[in-house]
Amino acid sequence: MLRGFQRYAIFATILVVFAVARVHAKTAERTVLLEQDSLFAVDPVAVTAVKHEQELKKSAVTASIIDFNTIEKQGIGGVKDIITAAPNFFMPDYGSRMTSSIYVRGLGTRIDQPVVGMTVDNVPIADKNLYDTTLPDIERIEVLRGAQSTLYGRNTMCGVVNIYTLSPLRYQGIKVRAEYGSRNAIRAGASAYFKPQAGLGASVSAQFTHNDGYFRNSYDNSLLDKQNCGDIRTKFQWRKNFLSIDNTLALSVLSQQGYPYVYMGAIDSSKEANEALIGSICYNDPSSYDRIALTEGVTARHDWEKITLTSITSYQYLNDRMVMDQDFLPQSYFTLEQAKQQHDISEDIIIRSRTNNRYKWMVGIFGFYKHQKMQAPVNFLTDGIENLILKNINQYSGYPGEYRWGKADGTMGDNLLLGSNFVTSTAGVAAYHESSLTAGRWAFTLGVRLDSEFITMRYRNFTNSYYTAFPNDTSKPYQEVALNIDDRDKLKQHFIEVLPKFTAKFDINQTNNLYLSVAKGYKAGGFNTQMFSEVLQRRIKNYMGLYQQLDVMDIITYEPEESWNSEIGGHFSTNNARFSADVALFWIECFNQQLTVFPPGQTTGRMMTNAGRTRSFGAEVSFNAIFAEGLVFNGAYGYTNARFRKFQDGVNDYAGNFIPYAPQNTASATLSYTLKLKSRWLHNITLSATGRGAGRIYWNERNDISQPFYATLDSSLRFEGEIWAVDFWAKNITNTRYDLFYFESMGNAFLQRARGTSVGIRLNLDI
Secondary structure, three states: OHHHHHHHHHHOOOOOOOHHHHHHHOOOOOOOOOOOOOOOOOOOOOOOOOOOOOHOOOOOEEEEEEEEEHHHHHOOHHHHHHOOOOOOEEEOOOOOOOOOOOOOEEEEEEOOOOOEEEEEOOOOOHHHOOOOOOOOOOOEEEEEEEEHHHHHOOOOOOOOEEEEEEEOOOOOOOEEEEEHHHHEEEEEEEEEEEEOOOOOOEEEEEEEEEEEEEEEEEEEEEEEOOOOEEEEEEEEEEEEEEEEEEEEEEEEEEEEEEOOOEEEEEOOOOOOHHHOOOOEEEOOOEEEEEEEEEEEEEEEEEEOEEEEEEEEEEEEEEEEEEEOOOOOOOOOOOOHHHHEEEEEEEEEEEEOOOOOOOEEEEEEEEEEEEEEEEEEEEEHHHHHHHHHHHHHHHHHHHOOOEEOOOOOOOOOOEEEEEEEEEEEEEEEEEEEEEEEEEEEEEEEEEEEEEEEEEEEEEEEEEEEOOOOOOOOOOOOOOOEEEEEEEEEEEEEEEEEHHHHHHOOOOOOOOOOOOOEEEEEEEEEEEHHHHHHHHHHHHHHHHOOOOOEEEEEEEHHEEOEEEEEEEEEEEEEEEEOOOOOEEEEEEEEEEEEEEEEEOOOOOOOEEEEEEEEEEEEEEEEEEEEEEEEEOOOEEEEEEEEEEEEEOEOOOOOOOOOEOOOOOOOOEEEEEEEEEEEOOOOOOOEEEEEEEEEEEEEOOOOOOOOOOOEEEEEEEEEEEEEEEEEEEEEEEOOOOOOOOOEEEEEOOOOEEEOOOOOOOOOOOOOOOO
């Protein structure tokens, strides 16, 4: 019954859009309205970006731009809301909001360093744990793909997402928004924008989001992914003569349950699967993610006759805590807690020419310092002690008897705490330069960046417990041993990179151009703190006679990832702006690609490793068409073929296999029709339908498990008045079933499924 209704709803939505458009097109004027909503709109005349002097559509860069009207009508509040809207850009929503994995053009990572950078009002976001956040009153989102390392530095080897919020100098008034949807999903907020005098603007915004959760834990029938989040944001802007100063202060508080991972059975042939649990979420220990984040950013700019000086200063504080039942089973194996307190300071100084000469230049100096304290204890419980530690030791240590955990009297045998504390300091400095030369219709840009980074980690790995040896010929204990391990050390790494860039652009006319770009990108190396519990386990096993190789630097460090990115493309538009399109072909050669893997066998933690070499090539196209007054069609498609050239894990050779977790295809299409009315109270009615799709996605290096291509359908009906708008929306009308994440741990397979159909209503007031 439900599927039949969904099928009819799909066809009805599409037919209504086309039917209404056909009737209205016969009588409507064929005038092109530049203010029509467009997913890929032309940049505003006032360019707010600091590092791009001209409009992105006139630059040698592949970019998707989501404008204010689209953001408001689709209720976009963050990066995860634009998934697949930009071709070859994919950010799946799984785990918790700490999980901010982004995959672009076949490359990405699940933990530690990202391949995509992010800025909000030109202020860089220092930690990927903050990527999944909601922002009130987003004015524009730019998704730049391809290596941006020359201008933006580390961790931008596949692109940058620039988010700009509404300016109090361009808008004054009060904005109120309220939204209610399935699963008691609530989003409510208000903003006030003031301009007390010419050149001075101020705004304050507050927002609250809540949902009851979508997935249940069959162990206790609780909802797993319930969340509450509150955000406050202030913005001050001052303009006088040739000086401008912007100040933004933002505070975000999040409390969330998470990790709705479905048990899919054993993958180890020697391990018996729990048939009763297959296909269900069932684990006994709580899992959650809590976060407090504070960001302060100041952008100051002064224009002289021939040069412009810009300073971007930022401070960010992050305090978050993740608690996880890491075995995701009803048995008591082990739990993980990761608490982090982090301070980030950065300064970016940019000097650029501002003449109309054929030659233009820009130089910059960037520096940052990150200080992080982390506590990451792993707590082994009864099943974990027995199956992950004692079972292996008793089988392979050669002791003629049996080891039991705890004291001889049986106390302290049901718990083993593996403590890990870290203090990490990261400092970096970079100098960069770009020169641009225009020769007729040709424009050439040459850039280079010298990036240096120092990382120091002080760690403490400790445990305090007991084990007892029992000989075979007696029930009396032979020896009770106190297990006291307290390892402390200091580790250092230093990376230095030279990041060149070259672009050439040819202007066919004022609205069409072709370009070529070659650039080097890199992703910083570092320390994988989640493997310290594995280091401590090996110390314990060695202590008890089961020798395992123990090289801390080899286990927990990983090298930088480097890439060479080549692409050709073009920006095209008709003279009357009825149609515009962006097309690009790319080829990426990647060296030492960082991959997140779960160590084989009965081990814990997630391991970062470097594959030998990979390559990725593909194509992407995005377009915007205005068929008639009010009828707009936006589309985006990306294809990626990303494979390992060289990668051996010591046992298997994965050369030629696809890189996991990155979709081979991404697609989106939005058809919207706006009927303009002459009513005093009701001005516009907009009906839209959006289809999205992604896949195939391989879930491991073996390529034996994957998610085929899937597609979903969203729709909305919007009513607009002078100061109000009401949207009725539905997501995943088809109730398409697909998987967002898959992993293997402790010989078991787990996955997270996507949410089903959801509906809601959204109200916006502009007073």
